[in-house]
Amino acid sequence: MKSSLLASSLMTSFALVACASTTSTPAPTTATVSERLLNITKLTGNATAGKTVYETSSSPSCASCHKSDGTGSGADGLFPELAEPSKNDPVDELAGYILNGVAGKKAQMPKQSSLSDQQVADVVAYMKQAFGK
Ligand code: HEC
Secondary structure, eight states, X not given: OHHHHHHHHHHHHXXXXXXXXXXXXXXXXXXXXXXXXXXXXXXXXXXXXXXXXXXXXXXSOHHHHHOTTSOOBSGGGSBOOOHHHHHHSOHHHHHHHHHHOEEOSSOEEOOOTTSOHHHXXXXXXXXXXXXXX
């Protein structure tokens, strides 16, 4: 009796943990990329939150290829420097690289479409603030 009570309270805490983790993950979106881009341009990006996205979110992170300071890595611009596009490219173009990925000459940037629209707006705001000077 005692052990089945313990078992059921353990089950309850597992269920609670499972619920907590699903609520913190952004809901998968059924919107098309062009609908998402339109929405992203209407959002206000938060550069501080965007720094966290840039450095930690998705796997691998933006920083693991483009470096924390945005100077890029790999020989011959394999993973490119982000200063010039951050400065010159409009928000929807930068967001498009993130949602679609980029087929580079030497390497492919994987699309980061599991990020929420707000996270994309935030990381674009961060790139413009930190690298686009
Ligand atoms: C696995 C490595 C990798 C990851 C992770 C990655 N990128 Fe890239 N990124 C690339 C490659 C490769 C290219 C294309 C290079 C080329 O054009 O030759 C690229 C291109 C870009 C460009 C366009 C650069 C230009 O010169 O026009 C931007 C902007 C960019 N990435 C931002 C990001 C952001 C923001 C993230 C995170 C949300 C990210 N990248 C994650 C590898 C990566």
